[in-house]
Amino acid sequence: MFDEEHPLADAQLQTLAVRAGQHRTAEGEQGEPIFTTSSYVFDNAAAAAARFSGDEPGNVYSRYTNPTVRCFEERLAAMEGGEACVATASGMAAILSCCLSLLKSGDHVLASRSIFGTTSMLLNKYLAKFGIEVTQVNLTDYDAWQQALKPNTKMLFAETPSNPLNDIADISKLAELAHGNDSLLVIDNCFCSPALQQPLSLGADLVIHSATKFLDGQGRVLGGAVVGPEKLCEEVLGFIRTCGPTMSAFNAWVFLKGLETLKLRMQAHSDNAMALARWLQQHPKVEQVYYCGLPEHPNHELATKQQKAYGGVLSFKVVGDREQAWKVIDACRLMSLTANLGDAKTTIVHPATTTHGRLSDEQKLEAGISENLIRIAVGLEDVDDLKQDLERGLSQL
Incomplete structure (x- = not known):
């Protein structure tokens, strides 16, 4: 150039x-x-x-x-x-x-x-x-x-x-x-x-x-x-x-x-997402965590090879179905319930009824979008505050 x-x-x-x-x-x-x-x-x-x-x-x-x-x-x-x-x-x-x-x-x-x-x-x-x-x-x-x-x-x-x-x-x-x-x-x-x-x-x-x-x-x-x-x-x-x-x-x-400020923010997003993913991974009310930064992720090695860090977006399945997923989301007071991502403010959303809501049931199944799946775009807040916010809902399941 x-x-x-x-x-x-x-x-x-x-x-x-x-x-x-x-x-x-x-x-x-x-x-x-x-x-x-x-x-x-x-x-x-x-x-x-x-x-x-x-x-x-x-x-x-x-x-x-x-x-x-x-x-x-x-x-x-x-x-x-x-x-x-x-x-x-x-x-x-x-x-x-x-x-x-x-x-x-x-x-x-x-x-x-x-x-x-x-x-x-x-x-x-x-x-x-x-x-x-x-x-x-x-x-x-x-x-x-x-x-x-x-x-x-x-x-x-x-x-x-x-x-x-x-x-x-x-x-x-x-x-x-x-x-x-x-x-x-x-x-x-x-x-x-x-x-x-x-x-x-x-x-x-x-x-x-x-x-x-x-x-x-x-x-x-x-x-x-x-x-x-x-x-x-x-x-x-x-x-x-x-x-x-x-x-x-x-x-x-x-x-x-x-x-x-992109490079500085992306590292901070990645650090917070990693900490939150590890915490969710140990939570008894969480079935599975999807974050390529976790060693257990099937594509972790490839992500490490072609990325400088793992990004600020993760998703996880709660124990239960849509009702339980919505209960967790509705209990959050700090995270913003919005479909946008990449914000300094952490956002939380239910993909099956929002970002991927227009897909057919068959398309959702093929894409792995289940009713108990929650997506979080991790922002720049203190990660301990994000954990406490999620715990409000997860502790009720």
């Missing part, structure tokens, strides 16, 4: 998180400015024509060219090790833009079953209307991935770690399968962020983010991003330019501030 003489050419992640993408104006500002303008004024008609045609670089209209958004794009691309980035209005807008810009009627998408419920709805309900076929397989069953490949398979899509069971995909292995079939591998890196995992370096072609989550880190605004090679991102940008699911300048500025 940077030439050899650029001051950030060999910079480490934390330096990129603070410095990459900033281009100071004539005012010499220290902090990144927010360009709250819908359009830009040209010197003359010829200059306007050159900008619109792309013959001359520069800003045209904030639906697809805005300096604050561009700063966020350049910074996230640098952190992910990608050539380019396209920012979007939300994480789902990033997935939609990626699919509709790179796929066509008659193409086949091969995806994991272990994905966010709304992502599954997008793939199975809405892409089907455009003649795009979708098959879903077990995330860690690589024979199933291989057998489900077709000549018209153009994209493999996976989350790792998965939502909400923390399954881990071998990104290099999926990349090998994809590229052997002349397909693209798209990885949702929302749970780890570039602070903990860089899928492009492991062979992925594109990385998807719901910037709403850990990239912001404080639950303030919505946004998404697609990161990867310039050629593929140009296709996504063409869709954004035409269809308009664009990130606002203010939201981009918020994400820029979030990226500055």
